Amino acid sequence: MTDTVPGGLSYVTSSLTATRGTVNDSTRPSLSWSASMTTGQVITISFQAQVTQAGPKAITTRVDFSPQGSPTLTRTVTLLVNPLLGFLPLVMKP
Numbered sequence: 001m002t003d004t005v006p007g008g009l010s011y012v013t014s015s016l017t018a019t020r021g022t023v024n025d026s027t028r029p030s031l032s033w034s035a036s037m038t039t040g041q042v043i044t045i046s047f048q049a050q051v052t053q054a055g056p057k058a059i060t061t062r063v064d065f066s067p068q069g070s071p072t073l074t075r076t077v078t079l080l081v082n083p084l085l086g087f088l089p090l091v092m093k094p
Contacts, residue, residue, distance in 0.1 A: 001032065001033045001034070001045065001063060001064065001065050001066070002030060002031070002032045002063070002064050002066075003030075003031045003032075003061060003062070003063045003064075004029050004030045004031070004061075004062075005028065005029035005030075005031065005047075005049055005061070006029075006059050006060065006061050007053075007059075008051065008052060008053035008057055008059045008081060009049040009050065009051060009052060009053075009059060009061075009079075009081075010049060010050045010051075010052045011025065011028050011029050011031070011047065011048075011049050012047070012048035012049060012050060013025070013028075015046075015047045015048035016031050016033075016045075016046075016047040017045070017046055017047070018033050018035070018043060018044065018045045018046075019043050019044045019045075020035050020041075020043045021033055021034055021035025021036075021043065022034050022035065023045070025047075031047060033045050037067075051081045051082065053081050053082060054082070055082055056080075056081070056082045056083050056084050057080075057081055057082065058078050058079070058080055058081075059078070059079045059081055060076055060077070060078045060079075061076065061077050061079070062074060062075070062076045063075050063076075063077075
């Protein structure tokens with residue numbers, strides 16, 4: 001698995017962990033994990049990042065999984081950082 005921490009976020013050093021396998025953050029902001037897995041096995045991979053974006057922005061990160069003997073599986077997540085909050089007036093009919 002590889003994931004590059006996108007602009008607007010700053011990786012927190014040494015925060016990459018996995019419940020199994022080997023993690024590597026030596027080429028940060030590119031993070032990687034590898035392990036042998038069996039069908040149905042659940043492994044949790046996590047890391048921390050700090051928001052460095054000053055204003056509101058949608059930040060998308062992409063993770064690539066490359067299982068041996070199978071096509072690469074790509075997943076994306078979009079984070080909304082520093083969103084603008086809006087409050088609408090309450091209008092009541094008599």
